[in-house]
Amino acid sequence: MIKHFLLSLAAVGGLAQAAPSLQQFFEPAHFKDAAISPSGRYVALRVGDNALRDGMVVIDSETQAVVGGTRLAGYDIGAIRWVNDNRLVYNVDDSKLTAGETEFAPGLWAINRDGTDKRQLAEHRIAYVIGSLITRHVEPWNTFLMNERGAQDSEFIYARRPEWKEGSHVVERIDLIKLNTSTGISTTVNRPTAAQGWMLDHRGEPSIMVSLKDGKQTIHYRAPASREWRALSTFTAYGKDDGIEPVGFINDQQMLVKARLKGDKAALHTLDLVSGKVDPEPLVSLSDYDFTGSMVYSDKRLLGIHYLGEARSSIWFDAGMKAAQAEVDKKLPGLVNIITPPAVPEVPWLLVNSYSDRQPHTYLLFNSKTGQLKVVGASHPDINPAEMGNQEMVKVKARDGMQIPVWLTVPAKGGKKLPMVVMVHGGPYVRGTEWGWDSDGQFLASRGYAVLEPEYRGSTGYGLNLFAAGFKQWGLKMQDDIADSVKWAVEKGIADPDRICIMGGSYGGYATLMGLVNDPGLYRCGISYLAVTDIPLLYDGSMSLLSDLPEDYKNYGVPVLVGDLENDAAQLVATSPLKQAARIKRPLLMAHGSEDRRVPFVHFKKMRNALEDAKADAEFVEYVGEQHGWYTLQTRLDFWGRVEKFLDKHIGAGAKAK
Template sequence: MPILRTVQKLALGILSAGITCWLTASVAAAEAIPVEAFFANPAMDKVELSPNGRYLAVQMARKDGRVMLATMDIETRKLQAAANFEDVDIVFFKWVNDDRLVFQASDHQKAPTAYGFQYSKLVAVNRDGSNFRRLHGGGFFATTRLQDSDDIFIYRPGYTIRWDFERLDLMRLNTSTGTTRNFLRPGLTHDWLIDQNNEPRVNVTVEGSKVSLHYKDDPTANWRKVHEASLFSQNTLQPAFFAPDGTLYVVARKDHDKAALYTFDPNTGRLGAEPVISLSEYDFSGTFFYDAKKLLGVRYTTDASATIWFDERMKQIQKEVDALLPATTNRITTSVRNETPYVVVTAYSDVDPGTFYLYHAGTHALDPIGKMYPAIDPKRMAPKDMVRYPARDGLSIPAYLSLPKGKSKNLPLVVLVHGGPWERGSNWGWDPEVQFLASRGYAVIQPEFRGSTNFGFKHFKAGWKQWGQAMQDDLADAAKWAIEKGIADPKRICIAGASYGGYATLMGLIKNPELFKCGVDWVGVTDIDLMYTATWSDLSEHAKTYGMPVLIGDPEKDAEQLKANSPIHLAAQLKQPLLMAYGGIDSRVPIQHGARMRDALKPVNPNVEWIQYVREGHGWKLVTTRVDFWSRVEKFLEANIGN
């Protein structure tokens, strides 16, 4: 457990001239942007208004790199340190009420443990730094909803005797006294939803292959099941939000390919006749904005982020801010009981990591708070565009394409494969990995291959049991499309990715040596069977029994297919240069995956570079690791597909 030692001297040097963030010296235009500029931790990570809108809380880096939590009275511009330590960094915070916040801390300058960084217990503190209290261990923040008391809700995971995740318990926690109240659950709960009166009223259980939605008519009533479906079926319901008027919103498909936002009547078990929000090419996923009386708006994602405001005042504020900041997407956040004319604006784009602003709706004053990555010059970044290309079977594959600044033809190309793989790999916005590669002259394509989520059920299901097969073909087809469009030089294409993306890198080199001249695999799966049999990974028995057989393949019925599509059994076919990097304490893809593949390649491929980051896990947490890894990637790509 980290020891929290408060810095006695208030270190607020990064804020000057009111609330403007200090800026790192810019890089001369003729110089290559340093690796460190892309992979440093953000100078400012989060800004949030208090529930009444009078105070601002900011999670930001000091000049020595430590991350602190500061608060400011917006009217007086008085700045105070709420949490400021010499040995740990603030990694999360949330307002509890107008005077109190809750946060977690971790030491991001030391190597993580097998399960990531070691976080402190939840800690509560007043905005002036007083009334510091460590809270309940073993839980993590869930919500505050009303933000009108000292209470918050926390989740506490429950595990089996094998330390497999089994359920998610919910507790109400008083941040001043530390007292807790537990809530009864109807089964092995995986999700809860709090209503407009700060009461848990919706519960999702997952038992075996069934996922069930449970509802309480009032806080004293018993849970009753209102919906049940099979895992991964098209008729599951995902509870989304209780509006201030009591309306329950859910995400559902209702016999359509794309999931949409609906109202749901738990008394009849029926969805609203028409969706509240439906998107023609995307599944709905979103964030809800509300005050004490009504739902203000919904933010959702298509190729980029957008917000629908139902509230006329918020519509007008969005219009005014967009006029002041026409070059960025401008995310506006308000507060639950906004008694002031202020909102926080996060302005970002594909070339701009983001700047926080404070906007006064009465005077239309827009004051900068600070930049996330002040060393990044948007003018030197590469635009990121959504494209679609046809797979060989006709399926339309979405992808993000980024081209080096001022270049568009006959370029060295990196096919960057996302992990998961059952997730959306990327969004429109600034991406450090993509921008680093583009800054070195590489075009980057990020395919949302079949099996990726957010693009409809058909697209998701098309990836079932397709590791190394149709999912892999989608990546080769991305490279072929880029060649046909004149974007990529066919002799200078590399494939790269982490986790599933690392697996796909290895399979791409094996299956398509005519396309891929080199590969970069970090923390990639090399043996599918090992995912089922390894006892030292964090994949649960439930996932191995009910999830992976559907999505990847049954380890008994599909054994031959899984073996035929495992890189470890195909190592003799991999001849191209390969950079492999693995974490020594990775519990998701244990290092045995990488080490065994390395050993299998030794007799057949002399062009394999191996890196082991002994104290890293499934991905690179430390800045020093990220800088070292991407510096190696830069040299590797230059040697194999560079100019």
């Protein structure tokens, strides 16, 4: 188990002594992100507060003096990337509007680090733009930054351009463009077929393209010498995982792929780009987790790998980076310390992102020559780690013997027979959480609740057996895993059996409703938001749960993972909260966004009508303009304020005896 140590007050500076308020948990982070320049000489920070729009500040790594940046009137700076040591690109956002009110695309802008030569690179969805650069050539609004850093050694970047199927939210293909950030001139990268994904190699050049057709996924590779695309591998896209997933490159002859060749867990393997064969011996494998990670490059060579196990960590092949990690971990014990080196280093400064289950993210700079470590900024400086709960991973045996990973967070003061909130993650075919500070769970812990987060069957990241066991198990064994986790917490004396509430969003909202249907004696109340309320509604003309994902997924993935309308009709009725609404007898809080595309508002509307007809003890909240999540601070504060009062009334200090 990871031991808990706290950064010294001198390290993080000015920590609050009082328990954080609702707003301190859910307000935007003060420091949202940090990016080190290619040389390491500068760091770009995305900063904000409740009064000002999010801006970008560029500081000198050595002196921490501000040397540039920008802030826009009426808009927030979004994601930031370095193009080269003098130039950056960023998109914009508007945190004051709900997602449904946002009538513009993020757009794309470039600027020199000193704030000069600002250029609009991509237009917004609607006619107006920021500033007067509309007369210059700009790319279409559907031009987005890639997640990868790129080469950072020229004026060019690569950007994604999704193209939607006419009249729908379905992405038909994703083109890749090469864009000059100084002139605005672009070219489209050639492709052999419609693409659904792209990956850059160790030089920052596009070398992998992923296509999807008729339930089959194909990995295409473009060799740097020939510049011609060829298919590396084709496999079934949905169901049991028998394919490969590109992760990164070692050099022009070897690529790194995620594959499940031996046993239950996916590992990192080397693929020979000439023969197309995968080395059966893994380069990196984890005993309890599927490999998930990313490559760390500097000077266009592979230095190491960032990966996710119980927590995030790093493997370094480079001796210098290995030594730097050891020194940083010594100075900041008990914390996750993720180090990012510059792409083309000229100075010894490295960027460090440090956090724990109790401490929010803190950004620091580390000098690998002198050992100096200095704080750049903290995401939530008013959060006192000493007042946060302790999070740990436990294993719970389900009723059929399957081992279920479960995250448990208990209040800082600990205790036995605590009131408990069971938080069910969405997806459902994703990993729910990881070790680290989380505003939702820590807010509940700060109010005295134990928090239980089961990684029920169907969850990814814990091996094929757990994932595949969730096929067509909505409301059935997936639901049993959640209930068995709760019973474990009661048996261990952690939870008071009379004070347990279940809550979740999206699939978690569905599981909350089905929890009240299947196990009314287990839960005192439920909080369901953005919830799927009827599986057949995923298929009908009101759009679908997967409406903003490829049509191919709806046709080939949903029948395998969730259920087939004809063959599984009886099961879908039995596991429909809408059809079983009259069985919900416990107090319920339901919330939904009026513009939700992933789970359309009709799910909420029909469920509300059914519960009102059944005279259920339910409270309903509609957030006008919100989509699949709470976008504005106003909505977050309202929702979590309602949650706090609802929990206090039913399982907290204000609860009446059962």
